[in-house]
Amino acid sequence: MRHIAIIGSGPAGYYTAEAAQKHFGDDVRVDIFDLMPVPYGLIRTGVAPDHQSIKGVSRRYEKTALTENVRFVGNVAVGRDITIAQLQELYDAVVLATGAPEDRELGIPGEDLANAFGSAAFVGWYNGHPKFAELNPDLSGSTAVVIGMGNVALDVARMLSKTDCEFEGSDIVSHALEALCQSKIERIVLLGRRGPHQIMMTPKELGELAHLECAAPHVAQGDLPDEAEDALLEPGLRKSVTILRQFAATPEHIRAEKRIAIEFAFFAQPKALLGDGKVEAIEIEHTELVKGRAVGTGETARLPADLVISCIGYRTTPIPGVPFDQRAGRFANDEGRILPGLYCVGWAKRGPSGTIGTNKPDGFTVIDKIAEDIASGTLGSAGKKGRAGFDAYAAEKGLDVVTFKDWKKIEEAEAKAAREGAPREKFVDIEAMIKAAN
Template sequence: MRHIAVIGSGPAGYYTAEAALKQWGDDVRVDVFDRLPVPYGLIRTGVAPDHQTIKAVSDRYERTALTENVRFVGNVSIGPDVTVEELQRLYDAVVIATGAPHDRRLGIPGEELKGVYGSAAFVGWYNSHPQFRTLDPDLSGHTAVVIGMGNVALDVARILSKTEAEFAGSDIAAHALERLKASKLRKIVVLGRRGPHQIMMTPKELGELARLERASPRVEAADLPEEGEDALLEPGLRKSVNHLRSFAAIPEHIHGEKPIEIEFDFYASPRAIVGTDRVEGIEVERTEVRAGRAVGTGETYTIPCSLVVSCIGYQSAAIPGVPFDERLGRFANDEGRILNGLYCVGWARRGPTGTIGTNKPDGFAIVEKIAEDLAAGRLGHGGKQGRAGFDALAEQRALDVVTFRDWKKIEEAESAAARSGAPREKFADVEAMIRALR
């Protein structure tokens, strides 16, 4: 019998468990650990609440989770409750699938001011992540600045712009919806260091901006390259740039008919957050693109604003005793191998790149490496205790372990508490989750 521990219950974790089932069938036991009492990681707290079709991928993970060979071990923190070293003694292989839950820092003066947030925190706030439920952003000002040119920046801009009616069918947190209903924002500036041909935004997400009830996207025609240059772009990026061109062609009177403007500010690099106690503005340097890189021109200007959300990427959280690459923000590894018997997968392995689906081949590839190492005798000769050994340890330490069937009770309570038209009202408090399953 093979015993595998997977740390992290997001896409990478469950694709790894699925791959292990296909590799060994009934001859494997996989325990999927998570510090929260609820599974699915990024699917639950990272995907935008108005993108329910993307969240539906969790149905696939549930089919894996409900097999007898796979067990969800929720409400267990790696480090405080059980160490990686202890898991290595109990399991043949330990796979880190913790994703990249921390924001990359801007690295500019003033980013510690009130009103400046990273996207992990801000998205976690409106997605009911327990760690960020008390974020309390001030939306009483006129202008918000969103830094970044990827889909997360679009998500944040869109969520800040929507009416209450446009959230119908979403699972946005009730506390966030109430704050957004009272928002006084009238301008959202999306700031990018480079130009339209270097964006990471996908056509679907950009197209959504054109259908917002009270917000209008604005692009300066002068920021767009010559149209003939679009022919050199890959098809998806070309479609995205076509959206930007359509935004630039929106007549001025249309902008005037909608109270919120989403302004794309290209060739603009943040240099400092301005303010005394809280953010009052952001100092920006005009750039130009040379050989694909943004180079400062020395021309600066300040955008007055009361809210800044930085969407420039994520990094994994280091685990004591596990080699970590601080520069790349991920675990130090050789194609997923960290140390003998210790592996990483998904964003923990490669950094925050790719889509949810990218984690499927990643999970299957790491299981192949585990199988190779087992066959070569590099992981010992079996006989490890696996989940039986962990259960004894959990009992000894009085850990309050949450199983997948426990999670289903939490899920039922969230569905029962949903406002009209919403699929669920997610608990934003761990203690409330535990009370619901008891």
């Protein structure tokens, strides 16, 4: 019998567990650890609350979680409750599937001003992550600046633009829904260092901006390259740029009918956030493309900003004793191998790139690596205590472990507490989760 510990219960973690089952069959036991008492990672706290169809992938993970040889071990913090070294003593292989939950810093003056947030914090706030439930952004100003040209930036802009009715069917938490419905924001600026041909927005998500009840996207015709150049783009990006061209062609009187303007500001990089204690403006430098890179022109301007949300990417949280690539913001690894018996997968392996589905081949690849290392003798012979060893340790330390059965009680309580038309009302407090589980 082989024992595998997976740290992180998001897509990368569950796809890895599924791969282990398929490769080793009944000869494996997999324990999936998570800091939170609830599973699914960014499916729960990162995917936009109005994208319920995407969140539906968790049903696949539940099938894996309900099998005999896979177990959810929630409310256990690796580093606080148990170390990586201790896990390696108990399990044949330890796989880090911790994702990239921390914001990349802008690295400019003023980013610590009040009402300036990273997307991990802001998205966590409206998605009910306990760490960010008390964020309380001030939405009383007129202008929000969203830094970034990816799908997360689109999510944030869309959340800031929607009406109460447009949130029907979503699982946005009540404290965020109330605040957003009282928002005074009238202008949302999406700020990008490069141009339309370099955006990271997918067509489906970009196209959603055209169907908002009270908001309209604005793109300046002068920012768009010659249409003939679109032919050189890969198909998905070409579709996205076509949508930008449609936004630019929308008659002004049609856009004027909407209360909120969502403006695309290309060729502008942030230089500083300005304000007295709280952000009031952002200093930008106009850029130009040189061999695909954004290069500052020296021409600067000030853009009013009552709220700033930086959506420029994420970083993995370092773990003591685990080699870390500071520049890339992920664990240092060679195709998923970190150290003998220690592996990584998903964003913890490759950085914050790809879709949810990208984690599936990643999970199967790392299990292949583990199998290779077993065959070569790198991991030694079977015989580690695995699950039984951890249970004895947890009992000795008095850990309050949350099982998948406990999670189902939490899920049931959230469904019962849901407002009309919503699938759930998430607990935003860990103690409340534990109480519901018990």
